[in-house]
Amino acid sequence: MTLAAAEHGFLSPTGAEIAFVLIGLVVVGSALLVVTTRQVVHAALWLVVTLGGLAAEFLLLTAEFVAWVQVLIYVGAVVVLLLFGLMLTRAPIGWSEPADRAARIPAAIVALGATATLGAVIVDAFRTAYLDLGDDTVGTAKVTGESLFRVWVLPFEILSVLLLAALIGAIVLSRSRARSRSGERSGRKD
Numbered sequence: 001m002t003l004a005a006a007e008h009g010f011l012s013p014t015g016a017e018i019a020f021v022l023i024g025l026v027v028v029g030s031a032l033l034v035v036t037t038r039q040v041v042h043a044a045l046w047l048v049v050t051l052g053g054l055a056a057e058f059l060l061l062t063a064e065f066v067a068w069v070q071v072l073i074y075v076g077a078v079v080v081l082l083l084f085g086l087m088l089t090r091a092p093i094g095w096s097e098p099a100d101r102a103a104r105i106p107a108a109i110v111a112l113g114a115t116a117t118l119g120a121v122i123v124d125a126f127r128t129a130y131l132d133l134g135d136d137t138v139g140t141a142k143v144t145g146e147s148l149f150r151v152w153v154l155p156f157e158i159l160s161v162l163l164l165a166a167l168i169g170a171i172v173l174s175r176s177r178a179r180s181r182s183g184e185r186s187g188r189k190d
Helices: 003-007 015-036 040-060 064-089 101-125 141-150 153-189
Strands: none
Touching (some): 015 040, 040 064, 064 153
16 A cells, blocks of 8 residues: 555545546436436437546546547447437437336336346455556556457457447338338329
8 A cells, every 4th residue: 555545534535536426426417317308319418428427537547548439439429320320210309208107117126126236246346356546557558458459359349230230220211211101102192
């Protein structure tokens, strides 16, 4: 334990720890707004706030490379893909009535149960894990890149194919709806 860690107590948080908690509260609040708002475009914009806040958290954890990848890929690409998907499928963009009000209570119970289970698994898995933030190699692009391209390359490639399939599916759906509408219009004129 370093001298700074010995002097630093639980009741005297550093500025980085305070910023981490405040940004975390913003992330949790905006994530709740993503799933509770009734306007789909507003949900996508709250998703931008959520993902941007997570990038700020990564910066505070000295993982600069992961933070900028978060901004470029998730905030930049995934949210734009989501908005294009909404536009191409002609989903209702304004306020929409909830699909099933009767399922709210069971859905909340399942969500709380899943959150509690996931939290217990994460706490149990990382109970003894310790990350020395004083180590300069922890969040560097070299270490992260080596891990990314050795261990995580297949999941990223699978995700990219999945996103491409989703975009192609949105285009196919929008074109088939446009053709059916034009066929109905031409059928009515005859």
